[in-house]
Amino acid sequence: MGFNFRKSLKIAPGVRVNLTKKGVSSVSIGPRGAKVNIGKKGTRTTVGAPGTGLSYSSFSPRKTNTSNRQNSTDNSANRMNMSAVPNIPPLPLMPQKTRKVSVLLAIGIFLFPYIFAWFTLREGHSKTARYVSFGWLLFLVFMGMQKN
The missing domain is CATH 1.10.287 (Helix Hairpins)
Incomplete structure (x- = not known):
């Protein structure tokens, strides 16, 4: 069994900071029924009708800098006097099938x-x-x- 710590602090009306044992995990902004939660993995937007249990949520992952990662792998391969793995083009996308409405x-x-x-x-x-x-x-x- 592991130790877990989670605390939510209300900073101002509509603004909350969520804390974990590693530090600040996210910040929630917005009134009841419409929230934007900004965390280290991305942004989650939630809109709902208060008191009904109905809500819609979408997640936008945080963009990572892939060019820096690729350059660092190329540099490490050059330092070790090895050739980098060639880039393989992605496979073509599968055609999307239309679904019937249930x-x-x-x-x-x-x-x-x-x-x-x-x-x-x-x-x-x-x-x-x-x-x-x-x-x-x-x-x-x-x-x-x-x-x-």
């Missing part, structure tokens, strides 16, 4: 407006909020129907 996804897309309506028609929402939400839903549906 039945569950189609059912989810079909039921989305009804679920949305159920949430907005509950008590506690004003008429203005309902009109704005339905207008936004219609806008999203029409934008989704547009051909690229």
Whole structure:
């Protein structure tokens, strides 16, 4: 069993620093429902609807300087009086196959407006909020129907 240490410190509203036993592991910036987490391996962006458990997350790996690494291997091969391994061109990419839309996804897309309506028609929402939400839903549906 190993020793593990992790601590999250709130620096300011919407700013957190995550600490581990090796030091600062990442910095999280953003309000509840929309965060950007910057760490040593890359940047993770998360957007969600607070209180629902639904969120979308994307990860962008940190760019590494491959030219410096290649130069260092070439230099070490020259110092040892050996020839470097020749660069082999990458294999051509496999053609991407199109996937059929699953039945569950189609059912989810079909039921989305009804679920949305159920949430907005509950008590506690004003008429203005309902009109704005339905207008936004219609806008999203029409934008989704547009051909690229």
